[in-house]
Amino acid sequence: MAIRNVPIPSRQLYIDGEWREPVKKKRIPIINPATEEIMGDIPAATGEDVDIAVEAAQRALARGDWGSTTGAQRAKYLRAIAAKVLEKKSELATLESLDSGKTLLESAADMDDVAACFEYNADLAEALDSKRKTPVNLHLDSFKTYVLREPLGVAGLITPWNYPLLMATWKVAPALAAGCAAILKPSELASITCLELGEICREIGLPPGALNILTGLGPEAGAPLASHPHVDTISFTGSVPTGIKIMTAAAQFVKPVTLELGGKSPIIVFDDIDNLDIAVEWTLFGCFANTGQVCSATSRLILQESIASEFLNRLLVWTKNIKISDPLEEDCKLGPVVSSGQYEKVLKFISNAKNEGATILYGGERPQHLKKGYYVQPTIITDVNTSMEIWKEEVFGPVLCVKTFKTEEEAIELANDSKYGLASAVMSKNVERRERFTKAFQTGIIWINCSQPTFHQLPWGGKKRSGFGRDLGEWGLEKYLNIKQVTEYTSDEPWAFYKAPSKNQ
Ligand SMILES: NC(=O)C1=CN([C@@H]2O[C@H](COP(=O)(O)OP(=O)(O)OC[C@H]3O[C@@H](n4cnc5c(N)ncnc54)[C@H](O)[C@@H]3O)[C@@H](O)[C@H]2O)C=CC1
Numbered sequence: 001m002a003i004r005n006v007p008i009p010s011r012q013l014y015i016d017g018e019w020r021e022p023v024k025k026k027r028i029p030i031i032n033p034a035t036e037e038i039m040g041d042i043p044a045a046t047g048e049d050v051d052i053a054v055e056a057a058q059r060a061l062a063r064g065d066w067g068s069t070t071g072a073q074r075a076k077y078l079r080a081i082a083a084k085v086l087e088k089k090s091e092l093a094t095l096e097s098l099d100s101g102k103t104l105l106e107s108a109a110d111m112d113d114v115a116a117c118f119e120y121n122a123d124l125a126e127a128l129d130s131k132r133k134t135p136v137n138l139h140l141d142s143f144k145t146y147v148l149r150e151p152l153g154v155a156g157l158i159t160p161w162n163y164p165l166l167m168a169t170w171k172v173a174p175a176l177a178a179g180c181a182a183i184l185k186p187s188e189l190a191s192i193t194c195l196e197l198g199e200i201c202r203e204i205g206l207p208p209g210a211l212n213i214l215t216g217l218g219p220e221a222g223a224p225l226a227s228h229p230h231v232d233t234i235s236f237t238g239s240v241p242t243g244i245k246i247m248t249a250a251a252q253f254v255k256p257v258t259l260e261l262g263g264k265s266p267i268i269v270f271d272d273i274d275n276l277d278i279a280v281e282w283t284l285f286g287c288f289a290n291t292g293q294v295c296s297a298t299s300r301l302i303l304q305e306s307i308a309s310e311f312l313n314r315l316l317v318w319t320k321n322i323k324i325s326d327p328l329e330e331d332c333k334l335g336p337v338v339s340s341g342q343y344e345k346v347l348k349f350i351s352n353a354k355n356e357g358a359t360i361l362y363g364g365e366r367p368q369h370l371k372k373g374y375y376v377q378p379t380i381i382t383d384v385n386t387s388m389e390i391w392k393e394e395v396f397g398p399v400l401c402v403k404t405f406k407t408e409e410e411a412i413e414l415a416n417d418s419k420y421g422l423a424s425a426v427m428s429k430n431v432e433r434r435e436r437f438t439k440a441f442q443t444g445i446i447w448i449n450c451s452q453p454t455f456h457q458l459p460w461g462g463k464k465r466s467g468f469g470r471d472l473g474e475w476g477l478e479k480y481l482n483i484k485q486v487t488e489y490t491s492d493e494p495w496a497f498y499k500a501p502s503k504n505q
């Protein structure tokens, strides 16, 4: 059993390498979704604090101790952060679970991923040194050219609550590796571990202003960051409506944005699979891991008709076996959703599905044994048609909807029948068929014979309404770089485009 009484640290905003009270001195309560109790509070930044943080970031870029560092020097800071995260893993994982409702198992895995992602970006920072200046051979005698890769400037990073520290790391680590100065605005629903990242940066001696952490509400702290004239890029993960607001605000300054938004991803299961239980488990993991609060959750099961009844029977047996409990309990596999707002939203999706004529095959309610906390049973919905809300909209909760198909053509049409385009999964033994689906899926991520495994070496992001731009891999670093071409005229001869004036003119 985990230590429940890890004290909740009381923090201020992390600006310019130190803790600073927000200008307006406001705070937001921290709610534990498993108990509905207030556990503490976080500082609430406003536009005034954003201004102060942006100035601190600009100073860091102008100062030698951050602005003139090599990638190798920055890599040392990133590795030191990774080591501290591992040293504090158990405390950080417990805090993450208390704040967000994630199972302790998943929070602990997140902390390993956080450390590995900082390490991986340290490698990228080191590799950047040899790519900082790349000569380009034009095969011309009169010109010498090269390309510089430089930090883009001040990066605004706005992140969600479903993987609080991990989603922040997907942006913080490459921004720092690139040499940007960053301002992180985590979600007000789960900010504790992101503030602890501030404490880690203080402990390892990250130069002041290189990373600033402003907790607070979206409209009060996130919006002024997105619309700040001296924030040079915004990287955002969250909902489509907020993504649209951020893109609109950034457009006023022609500020580049990357948006990783929602999804309604499909998982197709063919009748040629060897082992039904393996496919069933991936289906469960694809939709119920992290209590379904995953942007890439494969929440539309598209099942070949010939195995539908047997598959659904096995799915029910496995689903009934999922342990739903306080996320700190051993073997808990499904915790509460993050907030009362999210709880109401998920239950409303289920009741709307019922009202539209779908069948709640399993779940759909609060588990009987849990009287408090924002718990929802893992839910399977059948008799779904493509005009229903449950087929079209992202639930962000443990809710799977099911449709069947007869032919490949039908399966791909159903899979791509979405305004979103983040991820797709296909389960089949047939290699040619898997290739056909890989090509046909209109998404940025394809899983074959699995769903959700995520590696920090690979690009992460979508198309259509799921956004654009990529986190992770070398692609996740590129967006924090300014690509500067340098063209030098090396000839002693005049350019001779204009007629030269005569000597006596
Ligand atoms: N794609 C994903 O990973 C996520 C999707 N969602 C979806 O969004 C729904 C709503 O959840 P929310 O927490 O409200 O998501 P959200 O998209 O509003 O929040 C994400 C981040 O944006 C910030 N934000 C909110 N309004 C802002 C604004 N006007 N300007 C700048 N930043 C702003 C928030 O404070 C938070 O840090 C969920 O039910 C879920 O469907 C939520 C979290 C993650």
Ligand code: BAL
Residues within 6 Å of the ligand: 162, 163, 167, 237, 293, 294, 295, 296, 454
């Ligand atoms: N696997 C985590 C990606 C996300 O939900 O944003």
Ligand code: NA
Residues within 6 Å of the ligand: 030, 031, 032, 033, 098, 099, 100, 189, 190, 338
């Ligand atoms: Na919370």
